[in-house]
Amino acid sequence: xxxxxxxxxxxxxxxxxxxxxxxxxIFIILRVIPGNPILSALGTHYVPPExxxxxxxxxxxxxxxxxxxFDYLWRVLHGDFGESMVIEGRSITHDLAYRIPATIELTVxxxxxxxxLGILTGTIAAVKRGSRIDxxxxxxxxxxxxxxxxxxxxxxxxxxxxxxxxxxxxGRLDPSIDLDRITGIYTLDSLITxxxxxxxxxxxxxxxxxxxxxIVLSGAYTRLVRSNLSDIxxxxxxxxxxxxxxxxxxxxxxxxxxxxxxxxxxxxLQLAILLGGAVLTETTYSxxxxxxxxxxxxxxxxxxxxxxxxxxxxxxxxxxxxxxxxIYALVDPRIRY
Amino acid sequence: xxxxxRGVGKGALVAAIVIILIIVVGAVYMMQGQKKxxxxxxxxxxxxxxxxxxxxxxxxxxxxxxxxxxxxxxKYDPDxxxxxxxxxxxxxxxxxxxxxxxxxxxxxxxxxxxxxKAQDVVRSVKRVMKIQGDPSxxxxxxxxxxxxxxxxxxxxxxxxxxxxxxxxxxxxxxxPVHPNYPDDKIASDATWGGCGPYMIKEWVRxxxxxxxPNPHYYGEKPKNDKVVITFYSSANALKNALESGQVDVAWRxxxxxxxxxxxxxxxxxxxxxxxxxxxxxxxxxxxPPTDNVLVRRAxxxxxxxxxxxxxxxxxxxxxxxxxxxxxxxxxxxAFKKYGDGNIDLAKQLLQQAGYSEDNxxxxxxxxxxxxxxxxxxxxxxxxxEQWERTGMITVDVKSSxxxxxxxQLRSGQMMVSLLGWYPDYLDPDDYLTPFLAxxxxxxxxxxxxxxxxxxxxxxxxxxxxxxxxxxxxxxxQEILADDVPYIPLIQGKLYVVTSExxxxxxxxxxxxxxxxxxxxxx
Numbered sequence: 050x051x052x053x054x055x056x057x058x059x060x061x062x063x064x065x066x067x068x069x070x071x072x073x074x075i076f077i078i079l080r081v082i083p084g085n086p087i088l089s090a091l092g093t094h095y096v097p098p099e100x101x102x103x104x105x106x107x108x109x110x111x112x113x114x115x116x117x118x119f120d121y122l123w124r125v126l127h128g129d130f131g132e133s134m135v136i137e138g139r140s141i142t143h144d145l146a147y148r149i150p151a152t153i154e155l156t157v158x159x160x161x162x163x164x165x166l167g168i169l170t171g172t173i174a175a176v177k178r179g180s181r182i183d184x185x186x187x188x189x190x191x192x193x194x195x196x197x198x199x200x201x202x203x204x205x206x207x208x209x210x211x212x213x214x215x216x217x218x219x220g221r222l223d224p225s226i227d228l229d230r231i232t233g234i235y236t237l238d239s240l241i242t243x244x245x246x247x248x249x250x251x252x253x254x255x256x257x258x259x260x261x262x263x264i265v266l267s268g269a270y271t272r273l274v275r276s277n278l279s280d281i282x283x284x285x286x287x288x289x290x291x292x293x294x295x296x297x298x299x300x301x302x303x304x305x306x307x308x309x310x311x312x313x314x315x316x317x318l319q320l321a322i323l324l325g326g327a328v329l330t331e332t333t334y335s336x337x338x339x340x341x342x343x344x345x346x347x348x349x350x351x352x353x354x355x356x357x358x359x360x361x362x363x364x365x366x367x368x369x370x371x372x373x374x375x376i377y378a379l380v381d382p383r384i385r386y
Numbered sequence: 387x388x389x390x391x392r393g394v395g396k397g398a399l400v401a402a403i404v405i406i407l408i409i410v411v412g413a414v415y416m417m418q419g420q421k422k423x424x425x426x427x428x429x430x431x432x433x434x435x436x437x438x439x440x441x442x443x444x445x446x447x448x449x450x451x452x453x454x455x456x457x458x459x460x461k462y463d464p465d466x467x468x469x470x471x472x473x474x475x476x477x478x479x480x481x482x483x484x485x486x487x488x489x490x491x492x493x494x495x496x497x498x499x500x501x502x503k504a505q506d507v508v509r510s511v512k513r514v515m516k517i518q519g520d521p522s523x524x525x526x527x528x529x530x531x532x533x534x535x536x537x538x539x540x541x542x543x544x545x546x547x548x549x550x551x552x553x554x555x556x557x558x559x560x561x562p563v564h565p566n567y568p569d570d571k572i573a574s575d576a577t578w579g580g581c582g583p584y585m586i587k588e589w590v591r592x593x594x595x596x597x598x599p600n601p602h603y604y605g606e607k608p609k610n611d612k613v614v615i616t617f618y619s620s621a622n623a624l625k626n627a628l629e630s631g632q633v634d635v636a637w638r639x640x641x642x643x644x645x646x647x648x649x650x651x652x653x654x655x656x657x658x659x660x661x662x663x664x665x666x667x668x669x670x671x672x673x674p675p676t677d678n679v680l681v682r683r684a685x686x687x688x689x690x691x692x693x694x695x696x697x698x699x700x701x702x703x704x705x706x707x708x709x710x711x712x713x714x715x716x717x718x719x720a721f722k723k724y725g726d727g728n729i730d731l732a733k734q735l736l737q738q739a740g741y742s743e744d745n746x747x748x749x750x751x752x753x754x755x756x757x758x759x760x761x762x763x764x765x766x767x768x769x770x771e772q773w774e775r776t777g778m779i780t781v782d783v784k785s786s787x788x789x790x791x792x793x794q795l796r797s798g799q800m801m802v803s804l805l806g807w808y809p810d811y812l813d814p815d816d817y818l819t820p821f822l823a824x825x826x827x828x829x830x831x832x833x834x835x836x837x838x839x840x841x842x843x844x845x846x847x848x849x850x851x852x853x854x855x856x857x858x859x860x861x862x863q864e865i866l867a868d869d870v871p872y873i874p875l876i877q878g879k880l881y882v883v884t885s886e887x888x889x890x891x892x893x894x895x896x897x898x899x900x901x902x903x904x905x906x907x908x
Contacts, residue, residue, distance in 0.1 A: 088792045098828055100518055136591075137442055137519075137572040144591070203622070210630035218626035224594055224614035225426045245411055335623045337593040344619065345434075345592060348756070348788070 057375055064367035071363045072125070072356060076118055079352050086110075086134040086350040108134055121356060130357035135349045141357040144342065149361070150233025151221060152338035155262065156327050158255050162263025164316070167270020172305060174271065175278035186271060194268030198326060202261045202333035209257060217254050219335035226250055258334040262326050266319065273315055277308035317373025321366045424611040427888075427904045430624045430633035431617060434592060437574040439567065440510075440558035442519030446808045447638060449558050450898040451615070455597065456561040456580025459488045459507065459540070460552055462812065462895040464903075469552045473502065473562070473581070474540075483547030483850050486555075490538040495602035496564045496578070497585030504534035506562040513569055514559045521559045524810060528554060547848045549855060550813040556896075557811050583608050583902045592617050597901065608902035609890065621759070628654070628883060634906055635891070636883040637899055641760060642700040645881045655884045659893050662711050663878035664817070665703075665758075665806045667769070668795070671871050672833025675739075675747055676801055682870035683724065684735035685749070685802070688773050690727030695876055698764045706877040708863045709817045715852065716814045716859035720867035721874060729775055736778045747779045752803040754791040765804060765875075798831030812896055814859045819843050821872060822862065834871035 087104050105111045109120060124131050130141035174186035210218035221235055222228060228247045231238045236255065239248035281287060281304045290300045328340030335341070339358055346354035433447035440452055453461075459474040471477070474488040494502040511532045514525045528551065531543045544551065554560065564578035577586040583603050588596035595615040599608045616633060618624040621641045625648070628636040640648070648654045669676050669685070676682055691705030704712065705726070707719035724731060741747045751773075753766040763785070770781040786794060794800050809816045820826055823843055824835040839862055846858040866872065880897055892903035 082787075082790070088796065100520070100522070103518065135436070137437060137439075137574045139574055139591075147590075206626050206630075211626055214630055216630075217632055218630045219618065219623050220616065220627075220632070223632070224428045224596075224616050225424075225612070332619055333623075335618050335627075337590075341619060342592075 053378065056378065057371075060371055060374055064364070064371065067367055068360055068363045072122065072360055073118075075356055075359045076121075079350070079355060080114060082350075086352060108132075110134075121353065125357070125360055130360070131353035133351055133354055135346075135351045135354075141354050144354065145339065145357055145361055147233065148337065148339045148342045151336060152324075152327055152331070152340060154221075154234045154236065154255070155258055155330065155336055155338055156323050158259035159262030159266065159327065159330065160316075160319075160323055162259045163266035163319075164270060166263055166267035168274050168305070168312075170267065170271040171274025172278060172301070174275040175282060176301065178279055183275075186275065190268045190271035190275070192268070193264050193271065196265050196268075198261055198265055198329035199333045201264065202257070202330065205257050205261060206334075216256050218257075219254075219333075221251065221254050221336065222247065223250050258330050258336055261333070262323075262330045265326055266323060269315070269319070270312065273312055274308060277311060278304060281308050314373070314377060317370060317377075320369045324362055324366065425609075425906055426612045426614060427610045427635065427901070427906050428614045428616060428633045429635045429637055429899070429901075429904075430627050431615060431637050431639075432619070432621055432624055433638050434617060435595065437519075437572060438576050438579075438586070438589065439519075439573045440561050440563060441514045441517045441522070441567075442572045442574065443558060444520040446897075449896075451595065452558045452561065452580075453582070453894070453896075453898050454613075454901045455582045455584045455586055455600075456558065456563065457494065457582040458556055458558075458561045459490075460556050462556060464892045464894050464900060467895040469556060473507070477552075479850075481547075483549060483551070483848070484544050486542040486544070486551055487535070488540045488542075488555075490540065491604060492538055493604045494581045495604070496581050497600040497602065498564075498578075499602055500565065502562055502581040503537045504540045505537070506565065507540045507560075508532050508534045509565075509569070510562045510567070511560060513563070513567065516570055517572055519572055521557070521810070524554055524557055524559050547850070549847065549850045549852075550811065550815055553811040553813045584613065587612075599902075606902070609905040610901075613901045613904070628885065631885065634885050634888050635899075635904065638880075639759065640881060640883060642698075642702045645702055645883065646700050648883050653886045655886060655888065657882045657884070657891065659880040659882065659897065660713055661878040661880040661897055662714065662809050662812070663806065663880070663897070664706055664709065664711050665765075665804070665875045665878070666706075666709065667873040667875060668800070668803045668805050668830060668832060669871055669873070670798055670801050670832055671869075672798070673801070676749075678739050679869060680735045680739035681741075681747060682873075684732040684739065684747075684776070684779075685773060686721060686867075686870050686873045687724040687728040687735060688732040688776055688779075689769065689873055689875065690772050691875055692726055693772070694765065694768055698761050698768055699876065702881065703876040703878050706874040709821055709866060709872060709874050710814045710859065710863060711817065711877045714812070714814055714817070716856040716863075718860050718863050720863040723867065727772060727775075732773075732776045733778060736776060741778045743777050749773060749779055749781045750784055750801040751781050752784050752786065752791070752794070752800040754788050754804075755785050757788040757791070758804070758806055762804065769804075795831050796829050798827075798833060800831070809896070814855075815843070815847060818859060818862055818866075819847075822866060832871045834869070836865065836869060839865055 087101060109117060121131060130145060133139035133141060170186045170189055174183045177183045206218045209216045226247050228235060228238055228244060229242050231241055235251040236248060239251055287300060287304055290303060327338065328343060330336065331338045331340035332344045339361065343355065343358045346358065431447060435448045435451055436445050437443040437448065440456065443449060443452060457472050459472060460469050461472040463470045473490055473494050475491050477486060477488045479486055490504055496502055511525060511529065514522050528544055528548050529542055530545045533541045535541050548554065561580050563580055566578040567573050567576055575589060575591065577589050579585050583600055583605060584597040585600045586595065587598045588594065597613040618627060621639060621644060624636050625640055625644045627633045645656060649656045669682050671677055695701060695703050695705055706712065707721040708717055710717045736747060751766055751770060753762050755762055766783050770783050773779045773781050795803060821830060822834065822839050824840055827833060842858050842862050846855045849855050882891065882899065884891065887907040889905045889907050890903055892900045894900055
């Protein structure tokens, strides 16, 4: 147990340099690209030079770069992501805290859709191995993996929102609906407050974004499930089950359970890709999460907001990977730590 | 046998529970849905709100929102376009335009019932002067002091007489704000508002703004119960939302192609509004080759505005021949003397400047790809084509992102560049002084300076007679067309697209949507 604890501590400590490297990279990139956040927000409006100078001073943009670097780092270490460069007095910590639940809600649903779709298509392909259906599923796997989220999203919006009018084209909830915010995860909040109308509406808004994200991420699962399940279906113990006359659906269930071990590991690894996909999905569906926040702030060159979002993304990925590693270390006896 | 019966019983029970659950949930859903019978107007925009504080807000859309939740001393009448009293019932001008005294109405109140008095106006204006936010110059450049003579009388003492002071007073930095706004700090997300027709019920930055009528508003009651503004990341997303019925009014800004497409669909209404928004070319006048006025004139002659309006903007804009837009008093078509796509004249001017088909003029044309929408690259491409038609010009098209672009502009790094302008206040001065006065170089980077123009603009500022001012502005526009530090290109029309159930809607002369006039059927 002592060794496991040491492993966990070392692994947790490794998150710090990861975040630090990312923060440093993003800090440098933002400063290397020419352009100034204050001028960017002002655009062509006339503002006397002395006011601009005073604003630069107030936001610390006139300080040497290394001072700006450590100033922000010091703040982040204290859990303060600073103040927006574009919106006076706006706390980035507040913004991030507000946006995180939307991204969690989308990623959880998108992830669920991707796993279900992946298992379904992969299983069909493995069971019907060598047939036309197998071929079709394999093509699905490759095509889904290579689809571009904004393209697929626009297509689904055109079909289901614009032409058929079945589902909303974006947002999280109809603007006319009042919902008390508790967790910020609308499907949960609506259930907690007993607001069924809002729950159904939130679900409707989730359908297209989660399907878009789900389809794109499911391609990898399709291929993984197919290859693992195909191997297992030919394993000795499966042959033994069959020879004892076990019904085929039960055999398949046992096989699938065994095929899931490497897939679960892959789920943990998918997180970074999932968050990346969420950025694109959120911008396509006007979903007010961390991804669309990052996208908007990049346009305004809002240094503190961009840095803060990247640090939070890095932290989430780091922590989830750590959890996956720990679970894996506990579960799989082959892992040495 | 017995176990089978038990199995059937269990199945029936589960089915019964599921059916009951569906019925209950369905009933609750229907009941909760029926409660939403209030008249809600959903407005979709791609613009953003910067600061809900008039001391720092300095963009078109935020000013629109502020003008709906706050009230000024004066406002523009949407029907006549003239400035009329709002919080002020009447006013007097003394000392040749140096002192302005406003008499306030006594029934104005903030949304929480607090009376709105002269002291609130004074505190709010002084607050703008103290905070020194982005639009503060609209106050500090003109106002020396502001005083409350009594509870309902406000006195402004100006630095120098400003003939268009009423137009300035109609802008948000002069709006009285609720006493909760701190005196020395910007409150970017403040929802206390002012004493306008609406109050802010909910504000989620970049997601939605919910407005409900101010119960203490002195004017006519709004024609709706609630206005929800939803923010979209792209024109495409906004159009989808309109077509799928999520928004009732699609406002700023849809793409020209989208407007054309929506015009052809019977279930949408496309309302066209003459806009005071202008697009123009900025030319650096203090470095070769564009320091030669003949070169600048040649560029102006070769531009074909009609082609730009039709090809790039699909007829959603109008050609513009002055920096002062058509429809605003004193406008003259100063640039018409060069003609449109006048290649012969352009060639002649270029020859005089020493250029030929063997010795071509090299122009660097800059544009920014996203800030002005998807049409910008096309606009740059067509200008290149038009100038190159002379056979004596080669154009190198370059682009940079908005934040870098404005930096380059201010520091005068671009030879020829594309820009746009929305008015701060409705007066020809706002289309001339910020561009042509020598002080304008702080942001335009043209290097243009003409003492005669400086003197004329200063003179027009102090005159109170509109006819006299108009004469001076016409003279300035003629000098502009001679010196060509800018080439006016087009004047935007504004488009509001609504679903067919939107019955009435008005836009103020400042091009702000008046939310209280929007009525949705059913």
